[in-house]
Amino acid sequence: MSARSPRLLALALVPVLALAACTPSDGPDAEEAATEPETATQSETATEPEVRQGEVHEPAEASTVLGGTSPAAVATSTSQSLFASAPVVVLAGEEDLAGQLRGASAAVALGAPLLLTGDDAGLAAEIGRLGAEWVLAVGAAELPAGGAGVAPDDGASGAGEDEDEDDAAGSASGGPVLVRAPQSDDALAEMLGMNAGGVTSADTGTEITHVAALEPGAFTPLTPGAAAEPATTGGEDTAADAAEAETSTGGTTGAGSESASPDSETGTLPPTEPAEALAGVAVLTSGEAAQVAAVATARSAGAQVEVVPGGDPRATSETVQAIAALEAEHVVALGDAFGDAEAVAWRTATAATGVELPGGGQLVFPGKRYVALYGTPSTTALGVLGEQDVPATVQRAAEHAAPYAELTQDTVVPAMEIIATVAAGQAGPDGNYSNELAVEDLRPLVEAAGEAGQYVVLDLQPGRASFVDQAAIYADLLALPHVGLALDPEWNLGPDEVHMVKIGSATSEEVNEVVDWLADFTRERNLPQKMLVLHQFQVRMIQEVSEVDLSRSELAVLVHADGQGGQPAKQGTWATLHANAPDIEWWGWKNFYDEDLPMLTPEQTMRVEPMPHFISYQ
Incomplete structure (x- = not known):
């Protein structure tokens, strides 16, 4: 308190x-x-005046999303989620950002909800549910029609319970008293019964950050930047209203002053103090100015507030570490950007681990580009990964990535794509025309890459086996946060097919089996997002590519164009694959040392349109 x-x-x-x-x-x-x-x-x-205090409560669910079509609706639902009762509420206009900022300052100081005009029925119902006896109106805000007659719920400490009291709350009809906030910060501070801190200017785009930093029980006036309109008082002379507010009680409008009529619009507020803080409750906001009132209410209740741009707490290192530090038992997300409650629950649980991907945060993209060495450590015949020992391979990957750092503003992450199952010309003991490398043979390189801040993709060439069955073999490696998966349909055979007779392919159904398996695997273990690479150099290699499931945000699905040869042909393939899969957002390009005519330099590679997100060398 x-x-x-x-x-x-x-x-x-x-x-x-x-x-x-x-x-x-x-x-x-x-x-x-x-x-x-x-x-x-x-x-x-x-x-001596009674000190009033609202009552807060934890949200009903461990994860809650408060959506809505308007700022007023989100403000009301936030109050419902966090407050059981409140003797005072603060009211601002839904269209008045300046008034909302001023109201946020007052609401957090009082420990009161900040509600908005715009939904008369919802506003009146919420004032009644809270048992509010006083409404502090900021700017032009007015109670809804008939709002003065809104009576507190039964059981709340409401107006009219003791009509013999000189300070009995409520109008003659038993509803809340409307008290108009004075325009002067000093006068408003006196009304609130506290000193005013220094005025803080909340420039456009930073409003939520400033409101989230307010401390309950302290009055820090917030004022908008030049782009916002100042609060008004319904077309009246604001200076005159301020003067009236400051003089109507004989020079003071502070709580406990006895010279003002409780029915006056420039009357007094009761002495109040914030309720006990809601420990273990985190409120996530996307940072939109439309959420000012909701964030103010969260701070009034003592909840911790974290700004999550884009609505995904996994997105940046800052949000991941902030969520990890909160150790919240209940999470309330404001706005539709966060998805549904289930999405908020598992994404927040993932962020709470504090584990990050190479390059920062827990999302593969955006803001990162990967430069990878391709091959397998078991042989030099399949790429550069088998040409040197583990330390030298890690160093070579870093050296390949280094020139790209100067060619993009994105973070460049060194990477390796390791062929874990190698297509075979013979059926082998299991009859699947694929040789599965042992997990323990791959582990030294995979772990060394992770220690060096490099990403790893395990590539599957399944022959007659299924992608999902082979992926499961490498579950221990995929459980590492820096390890993703690649599917190579070229080496995916039908029941009677053999390699080198025809180019293999995969259906969207086969791909989606992997999508579901890997996404569930990632979510169940609270792992950062995983990259799923789909290799392709002919349209037919991934049938019905438009039906590949891109909805699972546990994964970042990337199509990798790995054709070889002359540059005009490669560029033509690149354009054709893009045209055939317009919904794919992330794309990879492969440079072949010996087969490309010529192999592109890093500068030339980064001039490919659109610029690749994943570049590998074979």
């Missing part, structure tokens, strides 16, 4: 001072006189 204001402490000290001044030292009436200060003290104590 916040400390009681200095003015309230002063009120409490009055009886003590009276006692010191009135106690007699001697005389025949000393005994009788000695009882008088005690009576006076009791009388003074009886008139």
